[in-house]
Amino acid sequence: MKRFWNEYQKEIADDHFFYERSCIRQTFFAGSEATFLRILREELGKDICDNPHQHTCTGIGYHSDVVPFETTMTVVARLFSLMTECGYKNYVPSCVTSFGVFTEVMAKWAENPALKEQARQYLWDACQREFEVPENIVHSSDLIYKFREELKPRMRYQLVNRFTGRPLKVVEHIGCHYAKIFPHHGIGKAEFPYVLAGMIESWGGEVIDYPERRHCCGFGFRQYLVQENRGYSIANTKKKFESMEPYEPDFILTNCPGCAMFMDKWQYTIAEMEHKTYDQRGYGIPVLTYEELTGLLLGYDPWQLGLQLHQVQCERLMEKIGIAYKPEEKYLGVGGKLLPTPLKPEILKQ
């Protein structure tokens, strides 16, 4: 079916990137960012800087109305100053919320140059640093999308069910701040973003188009951060799962830290609260980040990717694809020490 904006592309630099990590991804999806850097450097031969002095973008606080815009733009200015200091011009945040914060700050500076000068002054007053605005800013999923065809011949696996020979059915979920704030910053724009769908289609899978495809994952900052509001959060997530359930997805692919976390973890909570799981056999629907998926298809060790840290376990998915893995190494720690095995939930099977 023809989609008007499907072909919409944005400018993505070819090389020499300054990477900015997410605040929460290294906790919940511990291998994703390291995998991204490995793919860029080892598979694609790109130059990407991972500066140890980086810090939060304030996104969570900013969207929770506890950090004012002036503070946010000064913090953003400091991150840009790190990029400038390292000699880079292409900025690549790992987090969709950060990507939204940067594009918003840059848009405000473009519309009101006095604000940019104010940020320069604040930054100088605070730490005597200077910055340049990036020439190119893209989300890290944009880079994997851009190089998806280049990566394809290097992949050991495809998104095909080896038992049936049919494409895997994949739900893709895009973080709200990727394109809903500034549609022209998203591949495919806001209605039918193509950044993850493009990866899925290129690598042999089939994208599921379900009614609540664009709905929020349930993170929504204040919905979750204020404990009394968490009912809103899980209600949103539940709505999405109810909507995708009839299509029997094999897994969910996301490009946002919060989305991956909430769509993964809330499956356990819903199972405990309502005795409900969203696959027919009670195992839940695995949720992957795009780095994890790319790494899996490239043949990386799933435990190095951090899949054992997921709430919904991925072994059944790996078996469907035919990915070789060693169950005995799942909880192997650094130095070969076997870590304690986590308790298994009663309702959500593992």
Added chain:
Amino acid sequence: MKKVAIIGAGPAGIEAASLLAAQGVDAVLYEKEQQPLHNLTDKAFLFPNFADAQEVAEKILAKLNTPGLTLKADTEVTQLQPQAASNGWLVNGEAFDAVLLTSGYTTFDAHRKEELGYGIYPGIHTSLEMEKMLREGKVVNTIGEMPRRIAFLQCVGSRDEKVGNHYCSKLCCVTAVKQAIEVKKLMPQCEVYVFYMDLRMWGQHFEELYRQAQTDYGIKFIRGRISEAGGTFDRKVQIKAEDTLMGRPLKLTVDLFVLMVGMEASRGTRNLGALAGIAGEYGFAQSVDPHIADNLTAQNGLFVAGSCKRPMTLTDSLTDARSAAFEVLKQLLEN
């Protein structure tokens, strides 16, 4: 004998050409399609009195038989050039004393509102497609059964900053009311919803029709825009909206979702308006003055009538065409 080219054989073109021919003018009527009046012959019934569109069309088409009127169908005008020496115009290589532009409108391409799912999900139709179903007396859902719930959405491609059309298309409000009533006449048990920004019942009997839709047919009018539509697993359409009177978000699953597409300048209007130097806002043709010289243009000997200027009803187009014919005759006599 004076010779006038009329470009576009819609209601305005046929009406003006027949009047000019009846007054002894050699009226040559150009039409790029094979059949004239196609924007009317594809309708079922006309608002506000549910007149049979085919009967009305036949009456208008009969005027093509006026002696002195020559129809050149399947002929696109590609040359429209003033001739300083003769004070006339050259149309496709033929000399004329005057030209009347009646190249009309086209409907908004609903694919451009991607969030509304047209062309992406089954069960989503334009108002033109609904009109066709009504004309055939058969309105069915995606699996060929009688629909149980239908939603109409107003202002698709009009009053919409996002697509660049700020203007009101004028006809869609009453057309939705008319189509909703026709649906209820055909299938009284079907639930019908109309989503609107504000209903503009400006014409004679329009307001009565709107009231009748609510009191006699139980059609539900909801003030609010639909933000997105998506296909469901059972081939229905899920729509999300905000009921702005209730101040609440709303989600509804319907069998059919009908987009009331607005009017835009036709390709011919855009091209010829630009060619002749009379292109106005949104690609429509520009008259000299909307109050006192609405059929005259900045170009001597070039006249405009009907919906090539702005969205117009059939009635308004016909009236405007008569006015234009009079202006053309006046200039021919003066020359």
